[in-house]
Amino acid sequence: MKHRRTAAVIIAASVLLGAAVIPCSTPLTALAEYDYVGEGCDPVHDTSRDVQAEGVGNPYNFGERNTPADASTEEIRAINHKMTVQEVKYAMYKEIDEHWDLISVRLGQTEREKVYAIFLGLGTRESTLGGNGDGADVETAQLDGFGVNSAHAYGTMQTAVTAFADCDPTFMKEDNVPEMFQYSFTESNFYDAIISNHMGIRKILHFAEICINQHGMKGYQVIRNSLKGFNTGWCDMGDDGAYTTYADEICAMAQFYYNEGHLYDDVFTWTNSPAAEAYRTNDRWAWWGDGEPSMAPVEEKPPVEQPAKELPGDVNADGEVNAADAVTLERFLLGASDELKAWKNGDLYKDEIIDTYDMVYLRKLLSEGE
Numbered sequence: 118m119k120h121r122r123t124a125a126v127i128i129a130a131s132v133l134l135g136a137a138v139i140p141c142s143t144p145l146t147a148l149a150e151y152d153y154v155g156e157g158c159d160p161v162h163d164t165s166r167d168v169q170a171e172g173v174g175n176p177y178n179f180g181e182r183n184t185p186a187d188a189s190t191e192e193i194r195a196i197n198h199k200m201t202v203q204e205v206k207y208a209m210y211k212e213i214d215e216h217w218d219l220i221s222v223r224l225g226q227t228e229r230e231k232v233y234a235i236f237l238g239l240g241t242r243e244s245t246l247g248g249n250g251d252g253a254d255v256e257t258a259q260l261d262g263f264g265v266n267s268a269h270a271y272g273t274m275q276t277a278v279t280a281f282a283d284c285d286p287t288f289m290k291e292d293n294v295p296e297m298f299q300y301s302f303t304e305s306n307f308y309d310a311i312i313s314n315h316m317g318i319r320k321i322l323h324f325a326e327i328c329i330n331q332h333g334m335k336g337y338q339v340i341r342n343s344l345k346g347f348n349t350g351w352c353d354m355g356d357d358g359a360y361t362t363y364a365d366e367i368c369a370m371a372q373f374y375y376n377e378g379h380l381y382d383d384v385f386t387w388t389n390s391p392a393a394e395a396y397r398t399n400d401r402w403a404w405w406g407d408g409e410p411s412m413a414p415v416e417e418k419p420p421v422e423q424p425a426k427e428l429p430g431d432v433n434a435d436g437e438v439n440a441a442d443a444v445t446l447e448r449f450l451l452g453a454s455d456e457l458k459a460w461k462n463g464d465l466y467k468d469e470i471i472d473t474y475d476m477v478y479l480r481k482l483l484s485e486g487e
Contacts, residue, residue: 141203141383152392153373153384155202155248160381161441162207169229172214173381176441177204177448178433179211183253183311185452190304196452197272197310200252202383204444205273205310208253209236212314219296219415220318223325224340225408231371233380235340235405236274236318238371239347241386242363243275248385253310264302267350272313278302279350280316280323289350291323296415317347324352329412337402339410341368365401372396372404427461430482434459438482446476 141158162173184193200208210233213220217229226232240246244255257275258268267288270277279288281302292299297319300306307313324346328334332353334342344364346352366388373393374380386392396404430438433445446463450473463471465478 141201152390153379153386155384156382157379157384158203158382161203161444162381163435163437172217172229173207173210174435175207175211175214176433176435177207177211178445179208179311181311182309183208184305184309186305188305190308193305193308194254197308198252198254200247200254200310202246202248202385203381205240205247205253206233206237206381208311209233209240209273209314212311212318216297216318219322222411222413222415223322223329224343225336225410226340226406227408228406230380231375231405234371234375235367237374237380238367238369239317239321239344240273241370241374242367242388243270244273245387246273246385248387253313263304264307271307272310272317274314274317274347276313276317276320278307280320281307291320293326294319294322297322320347325410326412328352329410335409336407337405340405341365341402366393366397368401368404369393369396372401375404428459429462429465430479432459432463432479434462438479440483443476443479443483446471446479450476 141156160173161176162168163176166172166174184196188196213229213232213236217232220232221227221229224232226235237246244251244253247253247255249255253273255273255275256269256271258266258270260266261269263269264278264284267279267285268277278284280291280299282292282299284302297315299319300312300316321340321343324343325339327346328339328342332342334354338354341360341364342352342354344367345359348363349359370386370388370390370393373386373396374384376396377392428436428438430442432442432449435441449463449471460471463475463479465475465482
């Protein structure tokens with residue numbers, strides 16, 4: 118089968134998407150008078166799913182990479198730059214879902230949406246979830262050169278170079294999470310938004326192991342001090358500002374997303390925004406619950422791919438034809454995704470070629486279904 122990816126197709130796809138049904142788009146500038154900004158649009162995932170048991174199901178069809186491995190750094194960053202806040206959120210959930218059993222045990226948290234929320238809080242504290250108009254394309258501490266500074270970080274969570282294998286050998290190693298693959302430090306890995314999420318989650322679990330095994334921490338103090346470690350490099354218990362300005366602020370913002378119903382839309386806030394003021398309490402971590410973190414063995418299982426059912430237009434194989442399919446097909450046509458979960462469903466003209474004609478057909482199906 119052939120995949121038609123000419124320059125003309127990419128240009129045409131960009132034009133056509135102006136008329137396609139897209140879940141929501143993010144304003145590029147947050148207005149000062151608002152506590153938060155963005156669109157309270159519908160979730161992209163199938164809301165009949167049992168999220169607690171199954172996760173959200175990767176509705177954007179993100180792969181193990183967000184970008185082609187052989188793309189240039191400029192091309193990789195351009196793809197990440199286009200991500201909406203909603204895409205940024207679901208990209209994080211995809212990695213959380215893939216490693217849910219491990220995360221749940223290590224952090225002592227059995228409620229999946231609370232884990233979603235705490236990582237949204239982390240992404241907000243570090244980069245405001247792409248709401249600044251940069252998508253996942255946010256880089257800091259790079260002025261000394263690529264990977265020279267241990268604080269050099271990229272992506273939604275601002276994952277530092279120290280998280281990667283084969284970085285500067287003088288940096289402290291983070292080789293204590295054998296259950297999760299540790300990517301090598303290369304530009305194509307460092308600048309990929311999905312890999313950055315993977316390594317950011319792994320970095321939190323790196324500190325969780327130290328909190329549990331070296332410092333004997335229990336309960337919420339494991340995630341609280343793992344967040345502190347993510348920020349400072351040190352997760353020992355202490356009376357310092359890293360709690361107030363970082364870990365505890367992340368907890369407050371997490372509760373905003375969780376309690377105000379903004380886990381799945383395009384809404385974002387920012388550090389110290391009045392939006393989370395109600396959650397900046399002395400007992401804010403009571404929200405996290407009383408689960409006990411553990412270093413009990415967890416066997417990481419690869420995701421099981423289910424055969425896609427034939428349903429014309431359902432390119433993400435979630436059992437229905439909706440706006441998420443338009444987004445998935447757009448990413449495929451623009452080269453941001455290398456494959457479709459349901460190739461046959463995308464070949465609407467049955468000519469063994471997926472191109473902008475199929476996008477037109479899909480747009481017609483969506484408009485007829487409204």
